[in-house]
Amino acid sequence: MKAPEFICQRFAVGLTRFSNRSVKSGQKARKVQQLTKKFKAIISVCLPKVFVCHKLVSRLRISPKKKQTNMMKFILPLFMLIASCLGSPVSQTRRFPSDFLWGVASSSYQIEGGWNADDKGESIWDFLTHTHAEKIVDQSNGDISSDSYHQWKRDVQMVKELHAGTYRFSLSWPRIMPGGYMNHVSTAGIKYYSNLIDELLRYNITPMVTIYHWDLPQRLQELGGWTNPEIIPLFKDYARLVLEMYGDRVKIWTTINEPWHVCEHGYGVDYMAPSYNYPGIPAYLCGHNLLKAHAEVVHMYRELFQPRQGGRIGITLDTSWPEPKDPNSAEDREASERAMQFYVGWFGHPIFSKHGNYPKVMIERIRNLSKEQGFGARSRLPEFTTEEIHRIRGTSDFFGINSYTSNLVTSNGHNNTGKFPVPSFNHDMGVVESQAGVDWPGSGSVWLKVYPKGMYNLLMWIHREYNAPEIIVTENGVSDRGGLEDYARVDYYNQYLSAVLDAMEDGVNISGYIAWSLMDSYEWKAGYTEKFGLYHVDFSSPERTRTPKISARVFAQICKTNTIDWSYRPKLDDEQQLVAMAQLPAEEQMARTSGASGAISWSLTGLLLLALLR
Numbered sequence: 281m282k283a284p285e286f287i288c289q290r291f292a293v294g295l296t297r298f299s300n301r302s303v304k305s306g307q308k309a310r311k312v313q314q315l316t317k318k319f320k321a322i323i324s325v326c327l328p329k330v331f332v333c334h335k336l337v338s339r340l341r342i343s344p345k346k347k348q349t350n351m352m353k354f355i356l357p358l359f360m361l362i363a364s365c366l367g368s369p370v371s372q373t374r375r376f377p378s379d380f381l382w383g384v385a386s387s388s389y390q391i392e393g394g395w396n397a398d399d400k401g402e403s404i405w406d407f408l409t410h411t412h413a414e415k416i417v418d419q420s421n422g423d424i425s426s427d428s429y430h431q432w433k434r435d436v437q438m439v440k441e442l443h444a445g446t447y448r449f450s451l452s453w454p455r456i457m458p459g460g461y462m463n464h465v466s467t468a469g470i471k472y473y474s475n476l477i478d479e480l481l482r483y484n485i486t487p488m489v490t491i492y493h494w495d496l497p498q499r500l501q502e503l504g505g506w507t508n509p510e511i512i513p514l515f516k517d518y519a520r521l522v523l524e525m526y527g528d529r530v531k532i533w534t535t536i537n538e539p540w541h542v543c544e545h546g547y548g549v550d551y552m553a554p555s556y557n558y559p560g561i562p563a564y565l566c567g568h569n570l571l572k573a574h575a576e577v578v579h580m581y582r583e584l585f586q587p588r589q590g591g592r593i594g595i596t597l598d599t600s601w602p603e604p605k606d607p608n609s610a611e612d613r614e615a616s617e618r619a620m621q622f623y624v625g626w627f628g629h630p631i632f633s634k635h636g637n638y639p640k641v642m643i644e645r646i647r648n649l650s651k652e653q654g655f656g657a658r659s660r661l662p663e664f665t666t667e668e669i670h671r672i673r674g675t676s677d678f679f680g681i682n683s684y685t686s687n688l689v690t691s692n693g694h695n696n697t698g699k700f701p702v703p704s705f706n707h708d709m710g711v712v713e714s715q716a717g718v719d720w721p722g723s724g725s726v727w728l729k730v731y732p733k734g735m736y737n738l739l740m741w742i743h744r745e746y747n748a749p750e751i752i753v754t755e756n757g758v759s760d761r762g763g764l765e766d767y768a769r770v771d772y773y774n775q776y777l778s779a780v781l782d783a784m785e786d787g788v789n790i791s792g793y794i795a796w797s798l799m800d801s802y803e804w805k806a807g808y809t810e811k812f813g814l815y816h817v818d819f820s821s822p823e824r825t826r827t828p829k830i831s832a833r834v835f836a837q838i839c840k841t842n843t844i845d846w847s848y849r850p851k852l853d854d855e856q857q858l859v860a861m862a863q864l865p866a867e868e869q870m871a872r873t874s875g876a877s878g879a880i881s882w883s884l885t886g887l888l889l890l891a892l893l894r
């Protein structure tokens with residue numbers, strides 16, 4: 281290593297240690313950390329220049345006898361340094377740390393297919409899509425999907441092509457335990473994930489495994505799913521098995537993906553399986569059991585597995601950022617804060633806050649509303665015992681967050697301006713969300729509009745609220761309706777990653793970023809109509825052929841260089857053009873091919889004419 285780089289590095293390490301130490305001592309220290317980061321950026325630009333200047337000047341042949349020489353040797357470098365630093369935009373050097381975790385993600389039901397392959401059991405998504413196809417936009421299902429049950433080797437190749445160091449995928453509970461219970465463990469299921477993990481490790485890719493990403497065994501749903509406390513020991517049994525099977529090779533785990541979605545979208549409204557559509561009560565029972573189940577698994581991991589396996593375990597929460605509709609209105613700002621407490625705090629406060637338990641605002645609002653609604657003294661939000669509060673607090677080694685977009689929020693008026701069902705989660709929260717009137721660019725999903733500042737605000741909120749935890753952005757990305765020339769996705773990643781960098785420069789401890797998604801897949805109720813992939817999947821080909829989109833090449837460049845290069849906008853190569861052409865409707869293909877052959881025959885005629893004239 282060259283001397284300037286070495287000194288810069290030592291200097292930066294020292295500063296980081298200093299700032300890390302001081303961040304523990306509270307709010308004031310955060311300012312120190314921010315200043316340190318900025319100072320570090322300046323130093324890393326300027327310090328190497330001092331050395332270069334000094335070297336240049338020492339090479340100047342100035343007579344050693346002259347007294348001024350020594351002065352010159354000192355002043356000249358200083359002068360050159362100031363001049364060069366003045367013109368040097370520090371922002372140009374913005375880069376992610378060299379040990380930053382880059383990843384791509386998927387989930388079992390969304391990509392695997394093989395819904396009844398070998399002895400796999402039925403999941404709640406198999407059940408929903410088979411019994412209520414009308415609830416899915418294109419009446420499709422995940423029976424085959426991207427067929428990763430057979431194409432997993434190609435998936436690993438793609439992660440490798442992307443230069444992503446981490447692949448975040450999930451395990452299907454009914455593939456491993458078809459009925460949800462230990463009495464029947466599928467050898468084929470166990471082997472499938474074991475092979476996938478080995479293949480990843482062969483290419484030095486870190487597997488990051490989500491134990492539960494929404495595909496509950498249907499048999500357990502018939503017992504009430506997450507609303508039945510019985511789910512706690514059952515989830516623990518399932519987790520024990522997978523930790524035993526894969527923990528020697530998997531060093532980063534998350535228990536549950538997006539508890540808010542599992543509970544409110546699964547039980548409160550008719551949005552995700554099991555589509556209970558029963559507002560205001562079961563979602564809170566689900567959340568209560570889910571938090572306890574999560575905590576039990578983490579305790580078990582820490583006691584039985586972590587000491588010998590040495591991995592880490594956490595949870596992934598999710599939210600859109602609630603931007604106050606009118607930033608000057610105290611009421612809208614309160615609505616924003618309340619929305620964060622209901623969306624993130626519901627699960628975040630019990631696990632990450634100093635005192636644990638649900639957020640005060642949730643406890644009070646739901647208790648008061650329950651009373652008003654005639655539920656008596658028992659709140660619809662269950663209560664934890666003191667012992668439970670302690671058991672849940674601190675059960676995550678990092679803060680996983682999924683986020684895609686933002687909403688404008690304002691308070692729900694006393695006369696229920698939001699027209700929410702009573703009781704319901706939304707009515708309890710008392711916040712009206714909307715994206716009406718915003719000038720944020722849209723996407724392939726109605727709910728997803730591009731507002732990168734929201735990502736910055738969200739990361740800053742988590743940092744402040746939970747005393748600077750280590751954060752991993754476990755999902756972020758954007759949908760479209762198809763195509764390989766996805767420059768809008770390129771813009772999205774560049775902009776959202778810049779927002780992540782802004783937060784890091786302002787002191788937020790973000791250690792990784794995982795793009796959603798590795799490839800096009802089954803987007804739940806939107807079926808195959810919304811595409812989030814870096815890789816295009818041809819759902820009509822038997823092999824479910826995968827082709828990189830433009831965004832895959834850009835994301836690969838980001839992972840490789842740790843920087844965002846706004847000017848990098850590659851074009852489709854020949855192979856991609858063929859695939860893009862094949863996606864076009866038949867008439868358009870014809871028109872283009874005849875256009876191309878027309879152009880060829882015209883140029884041939886031209887050549888012939890030239891030859892004759894000569």
Ligand code: NOJ
Nearest residue numbers: 387537538682755796803
């Ligand atoms: C979050 C979920 O975890 C994932 O399954 C889904 O596809 C994305 N959001 C996009 O909607």
